[in-house]
Amino acid sequence: MSPFTMTINGAAVGSDQQLSVLDPATGRPFAECPDCSEAQLDQAVRAAKAALPAWQGDAEARRAALLKCADAIEAQAQAIGPVLTQEQGKPLGKALEELYGAALWFRSTAALPLEDQLLREDEHFRVELRRRPLGVVAGITPWNFPVLLAVWKIAPALLAGNTFILKPSPYTPLSSLALGEALREALPPGVFNVVSGGDQLGRWLTAHPEVRKISFTGSVATGKHIAAAAAPDLKRVTLELGGNDPAIVLADNNPEKIAEKLFWSAFANSGQVCVAVKRLYVEEPIFPAVVEALGAIAERVKVGPGSAADSELGPLNNRAQFDRVSELVDDARSHGAKVVAGGKPLANEGYFYAPTILTDVAEGVRLVDEEQFGPALPVMSFKSVDEVLGRANGTHFGLGGSIWTEDLDRGAALARDLDCGTAWVNQHMNLAPDVPFGGVKWSGIGYENGPWGLAAFTEYQVINVAKQ
Numbered sequence: 001m002s003p004f005t006m007t008i009n010g011a012a013v014g015s016d017q018q019l020s021v022l023d024p025a026t027g028r029p030f031a032e033c034p035d036c037s038e039a040q041l042d043q044a045v046r047a048a049k050a051a052l053p054a055w056q057g058d059a060e061a062r063r064a065a066l067l068k069c070a071d072a073i074e075a076q077a078q079a080i081g082p083v084l085t086q087e088q089g090k091p092l093g094k095a096l097e098e099l100y101g102a103a104l105w106f107r108s109t110a111a112l113p114l115e116d117q118l119l120r121e122d123e124h125f126r127v128e129l130r131r132r133p134l135g136v137v138a139g140i141t142p143w144n145f146p147v148l149l150a151v152w153k154i155a156p157a158l159l160a161g162n163t164f165i166l167k168p169s170p171y172t173p174l175s176s177l178a179l180g181e182a183l184r185e186a187l188p189p190g191v192f193n194v195v196s197g198g199d200q201l202g203r204w205l206t207a208h209p210e211v212r213k214i215s216f217t218g219s220v221a222t223g224k225h226i227a228a229a230a231a232p233d234l235k236r237v238t239l240e241l242g243g244n245d246p247a248i249v250l251a252d253n254n255p256e257k258i259a260e261k262l263f264w265s266a267f268a269n270s271g272q273v274c275v276a277v278k279r280l281y282v283e284e285p286i287f288p289a290v291v292e293a294l295g296a297i298a299e300r301v302k303v304g305p306g307s308a309a310d311s312e313l314g315p316l317n318n319r320a321q322f323d324r325v326s327e328l329v330d331d332a333r334s335h336g337a338k339v340v341a342g343g344k345p346l347a348n349e350g351y352f353y354a355p356t357i358l359t360d361v362a363e364g365v366r367l368v369d370e371e372q373f374g375p376a377l378p379v380m381s382f383k384s385v386d387e388v389l390g391r392a393n394g395t396h397f398g399l400g401g402s403i404w405t406e407d408l409d410r411g412a413a414l415a416r417d418l419d420c421g422t423a424w425v426n427q428h429m430n431l432a433p434d435v436p437f438g439g440v441k442w443s444g445i446g447y448e449n450g451p452w453g454l455a456a457f458t459e460y461q462v463i464n465v466a467k468q
Helices: 038-056 059-088 092-110 148-159 174-182 199-207 220-233 255-271 284-300 319-334 385-393 408-415 450-455
Strands: 006-008 011-013 018-023 028-034 117-121 125-133 136-140 163-167 192-194 211-217 236-240 245-249 277-283 338-341 356-359 376-382 400-404 422-425 458-466
Touching: 006 038, 006 174, 018 059, 028 059, 028 174, 038 136, 038 163, 038 192, 038 199, 059 092, 059 148, 059 174, 092 148, 136 148, 136 199, 148 163, 148 211, 148 450, 163 174, 163 199, 174 192, 199 211, 199 220, 211 220, 220 236, 245 255, 245 385, 255 277, 255 284, 255 376, 255 400, 277 284, 277 385, 284 338, 284 356, 284 376, 319 356, 319 376, 376 385, 400 408, 408 422
Parallel strands: 136 163, 136 211, 163 192, 211 236, 245 277, 245 400, 277 376, 356 376, 400 422
Antiparallel strands: 006 011, 006 192, 018 028, 117 125, 125 458, 338 356
16 A cells, blocks of 8 residues: 655655554554654644635635535545545445545535625614634544544635644544545645644644644543643634434334334444444333344344445444443443343454344443443333433433434424434434534534534624724
């Protein structure tokens, strides 16, 4: 595989130090990436700051540049896709979906309005409200959807007139470095920079005095550290953190009709989705049938390397996550949980874990109370809606949730009672570039996507003109 380079001031940049990147299908290194030094990071920040005046000057030029970014990603998708699969683990088809989705996000963001607002005009005053860019913005992104979730940040930040520095997860840096390479011709030098490295690089970036905003997607623990590190400099932050999403299935459902959608709402990307179903509550009359249907799907799903054409689910991305899922399932079993399907690793090498359905488990067990972020789903019964809403909401998390019912009006009413940022009815994980996304409680601060996400990369300025 050809050497991967960082993008700093529009140029390819290597490093004296390298980090190994592991293939989660084997657990062995397959490539290296640059380990950015503090001096190189400072070079990237200075380049981003120097690019600000010209970049902020022409909004239409920025829109055109975002469309070029979309074209560039599509042109390179077939080349980047296998890299994304090998470093992340997801099937190649899903990697390509992620890349084409990133192009879609660029195009949708380019069409968002960015206009001043006239608040008042009379014979005495003209008062305008404008949104101005923040300056240099840093994005710190996770390993589950490294390209798409980066573009959720990059596109609105650039449209607003900011410049950007991307720091991807050290587990999946290569696709982000390839993204930087693909966008070098679409954007002026310094506007978009990509640096790779470990946790120390993230700390340097968060503390850098010229960075005015941090947009982070990742764990609650890291999000708290970033918020604390940003506070002394009063940097703006957007934090999209973890979720422990409940799905509530009412007894008026046909289990066979909804089982497939429920399964993939929990197990897509091997469960490594912040807004996937993490806890499933099923009303007692249909509980046995739903469990049986889910178990049958789990047993037949093909798990294998992302490069294999017939793989529907790939491995977990890294050893730490594999060990965590194994630990949570073993802990649930030690507390009396029944394993309906899966419950064990699948190979001697790599981080493959069988899609796992468990019952006879409840709140107070770690698999229910914590975010597993993997292919293990606790399925629990309930008797009354009031009871299950209390259980669903009784957590520090509040990213998403869903209600499943044939009665759409009742479903919408119950969805309003879920304490989360997005509540779905008869679906889960349906996200779109024109719909805001964010969490409540420990699941985050701020929103991404649509005009709300764009606004998060700006600050207000009032222009108040006295006519006399």
